[in-house]
Amino acid sequence: MSKERILSGIQPTGGSFHLGNYLGALKQWVDLQESHDAFYCVVDLHAITVQVDPKILRERSLTSTAQLLALGLDPAKCSLFMQSHVPAHNQLGWVMECLTGFGEAGRMTQFKDKSQKSGADRTVVGLFTYPILQAADILLYQAKYVPVGEDQRQHIELTRDLGQRFNSTYKDIFTIPEAYITKAAAKINDLQDPSAKMSKTNSSPAGVVDILDAPEVNAKKIKSAVTDTGREIKFDSAEKPGVSNLLTIHSALSGKSIADLESEFAGKGYGDLKGAVAEVVVEYFRPVRERTMELLKDPAELTKILKVGADKANTVAEDTLKKVYDAMGLIPRA
Ligand code: TYM
Numbered sequence: 001m002s003k004e005r006i007l008s009g010i011q012p013t014g015g016s017f018h019l020g021n022y023l024g025a026l027k028q029w030v031d032l033q034e035s036h037d038a039f040y041c042v043v044d045l046h047a048i049t050v051q052v053d054p055k056i057l058r059e060r061s062l063t064s065t066a067q068l069l070a071l072g073l074d075p076a077k078c079s080l081f082m083q084s085h086v087p088a089h090n091q092l093g094w095v096m097e098c099l100t101g102f103g104e105a106g107r108m109t110q111f112k113d114k115s116q117k118s119g120a121d122r123t124v125v126g127l128f129t130y131p132i133l134q135a136a137d138i139l140l141y142q143a144k145y146v147p148v149g150e151d152q153r154q155h156i157e158l159t160r161d162l163g164q165r166f167n168s169t170y171k172d173i174f175t176i177p178e179a180y181i182t183k184a185a186a187k188i189n190d191l192q193d194p195s196a197k198m199s200k201t202n203s204s205p206a207g208v209v210d211i212l213d214a215p216e217v218n219a220k221k222i223k224s225a226v227t228d229t230g231r232e233i234k235f236d237s238a239e240k241p242g243v244s245n246l247l248t249i250h251s252a253l254s255g256k257s258i259a260d261l262e263s264e265f266a267g268k269g270y271g272d273l274k275g276a277v278a279e280v281v282v283e284y285f286r287p288v289r290e291r292t293m294e295l296l297k298d299p300a301e302l303t304k305i306l307k308v309g310a311d312k313a314n315t316v317a318e319d320t321l322k323k324v325y326d327a328m329g330l331i332p333r334a
Pocket of ligand 1: 155
């Protein structure tokens, strides 16, 4: 039986991915490449919805690629590519824009949050249509599952709606995808504000663990994490969001269950927990950091890997786009 298809994407924002990206999504990417027909893209077109220095974007795209490989993506097991290398993403993006209601796009909470923060004059149209391009990313590949963190759930819902709308209006072409969200680490929170998600754009630097940061920097951040009143080390996300976040991080990286960690830390203090989490995080990412630096020494090899990925992606994407255009009545070029 052929393997089920999955697709996911990540923005090349910042010089490093953070712990939330890894636990919420990338860890699952690595696992799922073993059992699924996996397509993973670095969504550089999504990243230009905020203005970014071209030199920095170039660097980030390569660093993102190197990091994904260092974290365990294997080009022999998955297709890893840059979104901008596959023009069909923009082409299907336009088709999807023509199927999306204005109000429907306006209800996307990430758009509402971001546009409210920067004000209407500084909000670009690309930020508004961002989730529609994301829908095209997914639908092009006929993906059955989309491994993401909890914050992407609404975008996957929109993708499903648009896929279904196309199928019922024109022709049954698209596979309707499902979000693949692991319960345990669907939302990693900010170390300084454990009621908010860890995020490159919203969190203060002290609240975010960048996986490429120096071990001592990350150890310090974790040891300075905000914890809760009381002394008991117990998982309770409502009453003890700080401690619960640290337990989640430890458990996801060490593989120990939350219950085992609660017994291990019974009678111990918050300082002990923070010290243990710092060690787990630092040791987990030490080899990833080293491997990323190593891979970045050979950018030609990275671009070669991306070319192989883009070639595979293009074949699938072109095939879907052709069917879509045909179903809509766009005549093919002679
Ligand atoms: P991005 O680049 O913001 O994040 C990449 C992935 O990391 C997850 N994530 C988190 N998970 C748990 N806790 C957190 N604090 C946390 N922060 C981020 C995100 O859920 C995501 O899975 N719109 C997408 C990129 C995208 C995409 C796609 C994803 C474009 N096209 C097609 C899937 C399929 C985004 O901005 O992710």
